[in-house]
Amino acid sequence: xxxxxxxxxxxxxxxxxxxxxxxxxxxxxxxxxxxxxxxxxxxxxxxxxxxxxxxxxxxxxxxxxxxxxxxxxxxxxxxxxxxxxxxxxxxxxxxxxxxxxxxxxxxxxxxxxxxxxxxxxxxxxxxxxxxxxxxxxxxxxxxxxxxxxxxxxxxxxxxxxxxxxxxxxxx
Numbered sequence: 001x002x003x004x005x006x007x008x009x010x011x012x013x014x015x016x017x018x019x020x021x022x023x024x025x026x027x028x029x030x031x032x033x034x035x036x037x038x039x040x041x042x043x044x045x046x047x048x049x050x051x052x053x054x055x056x057x058x059x060x061x062x063x064x065x066x067x068x069x070x071x072x073x074x075x076x077x078x079x080x081x082x083x084x085x086x087x088x089x090x091x092x093x094x095x096x097x098x099x100x101x102x103x104x105x106x107x108x109x110x111x112x113x114x115x116x117x118x119x120x121x122x123x124x125x126x127x128x129x130x131x132x133x134x135x136x137x138x139x140x141x142x143x144x145x146x147x148x149x150x151x152x153x154x155x156x157x158x159x160x161x162x163x164x165x166x167x168x169x170x171x
Contacts, residue, residue: 004157006074008093011100013143014074020151031075051079070158092137
């Protein structure tokens with residue numbers, strides 16, 4: 001069983017890569033959609049921050065620990081570090097800032113990053129948050145290379161393709 005966590009700033013290609021992995025037959029969960037995240041108060045008591053619903057993430061990982069099937073999870077939230085010990089790989093997606101901003105400007109699958117304020121937040125988060133993610137990552141993939149290469153590199157962490165049947169020959 002492999003649980004591979006993909007994290008990174010907005011516009012690095014997490015959703016696109018997971019969609020390709022899903023097309024190859026892998027189980028993927030993009031935590032940006034589907035009720036995996038809720039706004040919770042910050043520990044300082046001022047404001048809220050999107051965080052994983054820990055009960056749901058715990059159940060998801062437990063299910064896959066039992067199943068023995070690989071799982072790819074993607075997201076970037078404040079409390080993701082609580083689950084790092086349960087991931088086989090923590091993969092940081094990175095790309096040059098200008099590439100990220102161009103992708104965000106042209107994507108139609110996610111409205112985040114369309115306003116000047118949101119783009120400023122992406123620039124600030126890239127400077128502040130990405131270095132913290134880098135320290136915790138087990139591997140970094142620069143997603144400014146061809147998508148197929150990125151997806152192949154991710155799939156290698158899962159061990160084998162879920163679409164292939166493996167036979168064991170007896171001597």
